[in-house]
Amino acid sequence: MSRHLKRLNAPKSWTIPRRTTKYIVKPLPGAHTLTESIPIALVLRWIGYAQTASESKKIIHSHNVLVDGRRLTDPKEPVGLLDSISLPDSNEHYRVT
Secondary structure, three states: OOOOEEHHHOOOOOOOOOOOOOEEOOOOOOOOOOOOOEEHHHHHHHOOOOOOHHHHHHHHHOOOOEEOOEEOOOOOOEEOOOOEEEEOOOOEEEEOO
16 A cells, blocks of 8 residues: 555545646545545644644644644644644634534
8 A cells, every 4th residue: 555645636525736846745544545545644633733844743743733622743644634722722613524
């Protein structure tokens, strides 16, 4: 199984611009399939909490992101439908729908 994902071949359910950069973060295998999950690094960029991938990595590595009540340390960790994302520093909470 490949560890890389090109932006053009990303699932159509991800609302991303297709031809801006070559690669995008591929979620790790887990409880959700590739088409039903989004990596937490992308989610942080979509909600406006980070502007770049390196910013989202720094936020995640500083243990400031909770998904379903557990702290994440990997930016490739998948987030699926109806998962709750909490950012305790800014007191913000989101639900993936």
